Amino acid sequence: MAPLRLPPPGAQDPLDYPAVRLFTDRAVAVRHDFAVTPDNLAQVVGVCASLDGLPLAIELAAARLRTLSLAEVAERLDDRFMLLSRGSRTALPRHQTLRAVVAWSWDLLDPEEQQLARRLTVFVGGARVEAVRQVCDAGPDLLESLAEKSLIELSGGRFRMLETIRAYGAERLAEAGEVTATRAAHAGYALDLATTADAHLRTRDQLPWLARLDEESDDLHAALRWAADTGRLDLGLRLLAHLACYWWLRGYRTIGSHLAADLLERVGEEIPDGLEEEYALCLLTAGAEGRGGPRVQKWAVEVALAVRQRMPFRLEFLTMMLALFTGPPDEPMDREPLLLVATPWTLALSRSGDGFACYLEGDLPGAKAAFSESLAEFQAIGERWGMTQVLSGLQDLAVQEGDHVTALTLADRALGLAEELGASADAAEYLCRKADCVVHLGELADAEAIYLRAAERARRVGSLEMQARAHLGLGLAARLDGRPGDARAYTEQALAEVPDTWFSSGDIKVRAHAALGWLALDAGELTAAWSAFATAIEQAVSPIYLIGSSAVEGLAETARRSGDLDLAARLPAMMPAELAHVARSAGRQ
Known part of the structure; x- marks a missing residue:
């Protein structure tokens, strides 16, 4: 056969x-x-x-x-x-x-071979010898025997069963009454592997462990679905909690969000005792990609704010997911207590949070000091994803200072690390950041080529956010190149693509509305320009987002061209709430 x-x-x-x-x-x-x-x-x-x-x-x-x-x-x-x-x-x-x-x-197999063959059917993507030993209670001799009889094949260190044989063997597994026990053993193996791997994902050993989880991903996801479907919710929450970092670093966020939302639907709103952190990670993983709708996102914010008081966490990665919903700390954290209990990765992450907090407050020297310290800490432990986040912060500072050459170098460094991690959505973001710098350096054709690469990368992994980000960049490049029709088409495409559920998408919407304002201003359409800039400013007023400086500049320029020089002079100095009020009020006149 x-x-x-x-x-x-x-x-x-x-x-x-x-x-x-x-x-x-x-x-x-x-x-x-x-x-x-x-x-x-x-x-x-x-x-x-x-x-x-x-x-x-x-x-x-x-x-x-x-x-x-x-x-x-x-x-x-x-x-x-x-x-x-x-x-x-x-x-x-x-x-x-x-x-x-x-x-x-x-029928030519002996009873031990038949037992192994039917139990192997719980593996979706094949299995290593150690997995077979744990799940099927069998060793390499029996595996080799099945391989010799063409029931399984060895490929890349994994024993795989032909789907036709697997379908038949699954029927035999059910006849033997072994489905529940074998699937439970399979899920236990998945949890052991995910737990072991998770401990290495935020260290310099992350690349081989990411590759190992890639190899086992079909079975890890099958085990999680089985736990959810059969009501083993504690097992499902623990398994998901130890897969969350893997999904994030690898860019499999949509897959993770779907699985988390499915599990969350079965768990409900009652938090299991002792699994508060696992539950929070499940909720935040679902909410980060918008699964479950506004109710889940609101609920996620509430849970995030509640568990924030428990820091530092047992589950390291919860610290990062928490920041997505609560934003950076209101003020730099006191590191002395953290030094006694926090892991090196958590300390590095908290220092990067200090950097973003300083940046949002306009304390650029403080932000640079915090980012530099955080980068050194991430480098010391060899964690690439953390380095990319801090490099993006340093790049933002360089852009603020008008140093686009340094910003380009930082974007390239972050892109290289994202490529090492195999994080396609993140790589698309850093391609966009690189192209932004190239635009400022006046190389519009090169910038467009990079944005197109980013859009294609984002399309392949289903990242609507990064696809919109790339199209927004293409609109900017087209406008500067004197092609207003292309610029408007790209910008409107970005607005149509950007999801309503992802926090950083707010920045894309702000920039897109500001871009439409500048296009209207270029065409002499002052009313349309004011409306677009006002929309950008209103959407930017949030604890998480900076006021869009391009929108503020555009609003001031619109006021100047309308003859209101006093308002044009006052707008840049206004506080966010006052700025939004003026933008709305003037727009209604």
Whole structure:
């Protein structure tokens, strides 16, 4: 039952591969008008791959084209044993159906081999030897025996089961009454692995552990879903809490948010005793990407403010997630008490929070000192994600000082670290930051190319926020290049794309409305310009966001062009609330 070779992704000529040739030959035998074309090639390859390249399965699937379309065959492969239940009338009985041939091979196994084979079906992405030992209570000798009999295959250090065999084995697992016990063992293994890995994710060893979690991600997520579906909510909360940092560093935030929201729906609003931090991380992970709607986001802020008093936390990563909802501290934290109990990563993060607090207050020297100290602390422990955050703060300071060459260097450093982490959404952000600097340096064509790279990177990982950020940058570059039509189209696209649920998206909206204001001002449309700048300023008034300086400058310039020189002079010095009031009031006149 050895499988035939399948074309790898992107193969130049899939028809050269035995599995595809066999399907094509058998299909033509039952339907003389059948031909592989560019329109159906992907489906043919998909059917062969779904059937693991098994010759009998491919022959049976092709034979069903006598009465079904290719699309119908592909759709019904989820129940492959029912679909492929009729084969050649002249074949031996054991070869007449796919189920029969798998059963025949299965029956050749001894009881210990059958037990291992059925228990292996709980693994989604294959398993290392140590995982098999913990979950299936079996060692390498039995694994090698199954491999010799073509029931499993060894690839990249992991034993993987063909999906056809796995589907059959899952039925046998249920018959043996072992589903619950084996899945519980599988979830226990997932929790042990996630807990061990999480302790290394904020150290210089983070890259190999991120790679290990990537390798196991299908099984980690399957274990989490099983815990949620079967009401093992304590287990689910602990597992999710130790996966949250992995999702964040790797840029898998949408996946994590979906899983967190699903678990949260089952847990409800009652916080389990002793799992307050796990519950908070679950809530914040769901709320950060907007899952669950405004109710969950409001609830997340309330929980964040409540648990903030418990710092430092058992779960290090909760410190970072908390800051998303509560913002940086109102004033620099007293580090003396923290030195006694906090981890080096938490200390470095708290120092970066001091930097952002100083920046928001306009204390640029204090911000630079705090960021520099935080960067040194993150470098000492080798934690790349923390370094990127501090480098972005230092870049903002350099931009404030008009030093775009230094800002470009800092953006490049942050981009390199994000690339090392494999964090595509973060890399898209640093590409945008780099392009911003290039715009200020006057290289508009280069900047547009970088923004386009950022947009494509963001599109591939589904980051609407960074896609909007890139399109906003393209609008700025187009405006400066004298293409107002392109500038408006890109800016309106950014406004349409930016989600309403992500806190930093507020900055994109502020900048987009300000950009529309400048476009209106360029066109001499003073009323439209004032309205756009006023909208930007109103949205910027928040404990988290700085007032958009571009919008304030634009409002003052609009007032000057309208002949109100006194107002134009006073606007830049106004406090945020007064500024928003004036913007709204004048806009209604």
